[in-house]
Amino acid sequence: MSLPPTLSKFLSRYAMAVDSFMRDHVRGMPETLYKAGMHLVRAGGKRLRPAIVMLFARALGGVEAEYQAIPLAAAVELFHNFTLIHDDIIDRDEYRRGVPTTHVVYGEPMAIVAGDLLHAEAFRAIYRALDYGLEADVAARALELLAWAAKRVSEGQALDMMFESTWDVTARDYLDMIYLKTGALIEASAAMGALVASGDESYIEAARQYGRLVGVAFQIRDDYLGVYGDPSKTGKPVYSDLRRGKKTILVLYALEHLPSEKAERLKSLIGREGASEEELEEAAALIRESGAPKYAMDLAMEMARNAASILDELPIEDSRAAEALRELASFVVEREK
Template identity: 55%
Template sequence: MSAFTILEEYRSKYESLVNWFMYSELAVGAPEDLYRAAFHLIKAGGKRFRPMIVLSTARMLGGEQAETRALPLASAVEILHNFTLIHDDIMDNDDFRRGVPTTHKIWGVSFAILAGDLDYALAYKSLLMSKKYGLQQERILRAVEILTEATIKVSQGQAYDMRFEKEQSVDYNDYLEMIYLKTGALIEASAKLGAVAAVDEPSLIEKLGNYGKFVGIAFQIRDDILGIYGDPSKTGKPVYSDLKRSKKTLLLLYAYQHADGRDKEILEKILNRQRLGEEEYGEAADIIKRTGAYEYAQSLANKLAENAVRILNDITAVDEKAKEALRELAEFSVKREK
């Protein structure tokens, strides 16, 4: 992370701030075990990527005061993200995340559904607390609109993701639309929320939204790369995890279209959800790389990140260092190893 010094400085500062806010203002309630389940994954770790975007955007456009007003919004996005993780883990039947058993593995499916539901409500509660932090009513309402719109999109994206699992072939554009909805929309919302804490101009808020949208899609494409080629000791995920789950990522879709003969047959087995031997997954990973899928995906992610940076460059910042943090974050999202 040495190339991302400002990003790391901000991330670490914001992590402390957001954790303090979430743990003192929202993580305590009755019954205790429900709140423990609701904050289990949040406390297990995570990059706090979304709060980082909320707070840096607020600071970039409105300095320290806007940053302060944005804190409950940053917390809201992180809690909302966590709600989607809890429910996604149930739907995907995943056992581990962030190095710990998933919520439903510890508390059972029913209680985990409920813990996710509570998080959802607490995300709104967090947003509403921005009143105490000096955010004007009109802006709070705008924030509620942004969070609501994003959450609808996240549900839609998850539904498409589940549908794609059952389909033999998926169009690239449909795939990109799906990851925009499932992952990009909440990152887009994060940047918008930060902007809302600082400014009123809808066009400026939209611009930041586009920055977040590009970063979000790029982030997810990099995630797909790491899902096949990532180092398990860094990602915390099993080796070849996306292949083993037959995830129709951009890489697999591209590779299947560009492979032939025996190569295509092996990829077809994965697409058809057949269980393969461990070394066959390694072979499949090699095949995918040979088709140029890795380069294709990475260069698409890079282009999106560049677009995001171009948007930033066009915007006048109150705080240049925060702008630099967001520039680094766009780069980080496509270079990260975890």
């Protein structure tokens, strides 16, 4: 599915605003450090997280709130890119967004520091929001949200790593983990937008819920695309999750629902660096046979629908922005990349 029309217009406008903020503020010496930090940022990305910040700000607070949200949107995008750099080191991933990953180009030590730089720049951007007219107490709340998400993301990343070396993981554990690793930052993004638009805690809570659902649905789709996606679209090598033995919801559901012989066969095929393309294709076929892809996508779509319905309960000031948020909820579960 290509980008829905209303969302598409907002995305390109927001990407420009956020990229321009990042270009202006993320600079310094030595040049190599900043080039390493901005390597993946420059390689592309849909800028979905900053769009969620800005769309919530606009939907609930109009164009003034939308403007004040720019630094917070940039903060979220910088933070996200920091996590990508470190995740790629940890997962030994060599390609992302169709380019070699940061540690492949700049070496691991520089990539560690480049990630740390973006982590710092994300928090620095929160302070810069004062220049955009944000009140100090709102900036302090935004700091709390980003720091809260940062803590959760570390926890999710640690769990994700720990799951790789054990079979003792349930689908529930998996959903909790991806909530931490992916959902929390999207939750914080939505909350930041609502925060800038309004101090009303019930709106912020509703936005959080939207972000949580969209975030988990997004990750389920990501895991689906990791097995059944087209590498020329996703920009990631095919089957790398299976090769590494990631316990995604697809794998966990399949192991629970396949007859034991086939489940054992699936276990024996995944999680081996040396597995052949044919073996991984067989694994993907076994997973499909279990009904896992349908189960996972049904679950993700239900979450996306619930997220969209949250918008019906909010006092919408800008209906186009709310429409884009509805489109975004569907898009994350229908996207091909």
